[in-house]
Amino acid sequence: MSYPSEPFINGRYTSSATGQPTNLINPATEEVFASVSSVQAKDVDEAIEGADRAFRQSWRDIPPGRRAEILFNIAKILRANVESIAQLESRCVGKPIADARDEVALGARVFEFYAGAVSKFGGQTLPVSRGGFDFTLRQPMGVVAAIVPWNFPFPIACWKVAPALAAGNTVVLKPASISPLSALLLGQLSVEAGLPAGVLQVLPGSGREIGNQLVLHPMVRKISFTGSTEVGRGIMELAARGLKRVSLELGGKSPNIVFADADIEQAATNSPMSVFGNTGQDCCARSRVLVERKVMDCFVEKFIAATKKLIIGDPASEATQIGPLVSAGQRAVVEDFMASARSQKRSIVSGGQRWGSKGYFFEPTIILEPEITDRVWREEIFGPVVCIRAFDDESEMIEEVNDSPYGLSGSIWTHDIRRALRVARRVESGVLSINSHSSVHVEAPFGGFKQSGLGRDLGMAAMEGYTELKNIYIAD
Ligand code: NAP
Ligand code: MG
Numbered sequence: 001m002s003y004p005s006e007p008f009i010n011g012r013y014t015s016s017a018t019g020q021p022t023n024l025i026n027p028a029t030e031e032v033f034a035s036v037s038s039v040q041a042k043d044v045d046e047a048i049e050g051a052d053r054a055f056r057q058s059w060r061d062i063p064p065g066r067r068a069e070i071l072f073n074i075a076k077i078l079r080a081n082v083e084s085i086a087q088l089e090s091r092c093v094g095k096p097i098a099d100a101r102d103e104v105a106l107g108a109r110v111f112e113f114y115a116g117a118v119s120k121f122g123g124q125t126l127p128v129s130r131g132g133f134d135f136t137l138r139q140p141m142g143v144v145a146a147i148v149p150w151n152f153p154f155p156i157a158c159w160k161v162a163p164a165l166a167a168g169n170t171v172v173l174k175p176a177s178i179s180p181l182s183a184l185l186l187g188q189l190s191v192e193a194g195l196p197a198g199v200l201q202v203l204p205g206s207g208r209e210i211g212n213q214l215v216l217h218p219m220v221r222k223i224s225f226t227g228s229t230e231v232g233r234g235i236m237e238l239a240a241r242g243l244k245r246v247s248l249e250l251g252g253k254s255p256n257i258v259f260a261d262a263d264i265e266q267a268a269t270n271s272p273m274s275v276f277g278n279t280g281q282d283c284c285a286r287s288r289v290l291v292e293r294k295v296m297d298c299f300v301e302k303f304i305a306a307t308k309k310l311i312i313g314d315p316a317s318e319a320t321q322i323g324p325l326v327s328a329g330q331r332a333v334v335e336d337f338m339a340s341a342r343s344q345k346r347s348i349v350s351g352g353q354r355w356g357s358k359g360y361f362f363e364p365t366i367i368l369e370p371e372i373t374d375r376v377w378r379e380e381i382f383g384p385v386v387c388i389r390a391f392d393d394e395s396e397m398i399e400e401v402n403d404s405p406y407g408l409s410g411s412i413w414t415h416d417i418r419r420a421l422r423v424a425r426r427v428e429s430g431v432l433s434i435n436s437h438s439s440v441h442v443e444a445p446f447g448g449f450k451q452s453g454l455g456r457d458l459g460m461a462a463m464e465g466y467t468e469l470k471n472i473y474i475a476d
């Protein structure tokens with residue numbers, strides 16, 4: 001299998017990058033399987049200047065119909081390459097191959113949606129009081145810097161790049177250091193699909209080294225970030241200097257609320273994958289389960305049984321549901337949380353240990369009834385660890401749910417529609433699902449309340465976020 005190994009700048013892989021190569025480690029085997037040249041300051045400048053030129057000289061003035069056609073072509077070429085992109089992704093981050101294929105297909109669907117959105121997105125005419133004629137335009141901003149993480153590298157790259165391009169911007173995409181391959185392929189395949197050179201630049205490199213430059217460069221008009229709350233906060237602080245637009249999709253500690261009248265069988269058997277899927281490295285992971293006390297024992301028993309059936313193992317195997325954590329560092333983070341739970345003598349009723357003899361595997365782990373002040377209850381673990389607590393009273397439970405700096409996602413299980421809607425209105429989070437764990441829909445806005453972020457990915461809301469709103473008045 002061949003791997004892209006150079007930054008993608010001005011329409012081609014460039015061998016002139018000045019940074020050090022970064023070795024990529026397969027987290028299932030702990031072996032180096034590829035190496036990618038990282039960019040340094042000079043390459044970042046070249047890429048941003050190229051993206052600014054591409055914006056002014058071609059992309060912003062290309063007729064919308066042609067822009068849509070190119071985005072459709074990108075979707076088509078992604079669909080033709082699902083297998084090769086999925087294989088790269090699976091090796092890079094240890095993602096089960098079946099999930100990797102679904103995620104590439106999701107990326108293609110995102111391009112299809114925004115290709116269609118180009119012709120359905122515009123301004124308004126407004127009946128202003130002084131008469132005359134008034135209308136608004138949605139105009140592109142210029143160069144957008146998209147900084148993306150390693151947990152869903154391909155779909156998250158697509159759901160920033162596609163709406164930004166659809167709205168007429170050019171994009172400088174920085175993948176996470178440990179997962180640059182699928183982003184590099186996206187750059188190459190986009191050009192093959194007809195995207196003019198420079199409209200999408202892909203810069204593998206260290207966030208710590210080039211992040212500030214991406215945020216502060218005067219030609220970058222907006223930063224769209226997904227990752228940790230800590231880095232997001234730093235980006236927002238820096239962006240304030242140039243009053244840059246930002247959208248931030250950050251961490252979560254999402255609740256999974258189970259009422260006694262719910263279909264307990266369905267809730268309990270569906271819930272393990274809502275937190276252990278992607279080995280828990282999911283900002284939407286339902287890592288705090290709150291169960292009405294009457295059904296606590298029954299729910300926990302079924303939840304444990306369903307967890308024990310999950311297939312852990314080689315990400316390349318079709319049947320695998322749970323792969324390794326992405327890195328030794330991420331496993332160390334999880335083990336640190338487990339050490340704190342053990343030191344407090346918490347009840348660990350399933351898992352809690354490394355799995356297998358090689359690879360960064362960790363067993364799906366269930367902790368019962370931690371205190372609400374515990375780190376494992378309050379902080380994002382980003383690993384396969386769930387906490388389950390019983391509740392008695394609906395209002396107190398909602399207070400407990402909202403007692404968190406985060407507010408990204410969540411689920412509510414009940415057959416009482418009035419209760420479902422009452423609780424959904426009061427839970428402080430950007431995305432909720434009722435009798436389901438589905439959080440991400442290409443057509444619907446995705447993002448967080450509170451410290452889970454700012455702005456929205458996906459849906460038409462994302463496209464608005466990549467435009468400036470201009471008002472034009474014409475006198476009679
Ligand atoms: P992170 O540092 O926030 O990384 C996300 C992206 O930001 C990567 O591309 C990273 O590049 C880049 N970055 C890092 N420092 C930067 C800086 N100073 N300026 C600009 N960009 C910068 O996340 P992480 O360290 O990989 O993971 C830490 C924790 O963050 C996880 O345990 C989890 O809790 C959370 N997280 C959340 C999400 C999410 O989906 N919301 C995703 C990933 C992680 P490098 O890869 O080169 O550092
Ligand atoms: Mg980091």
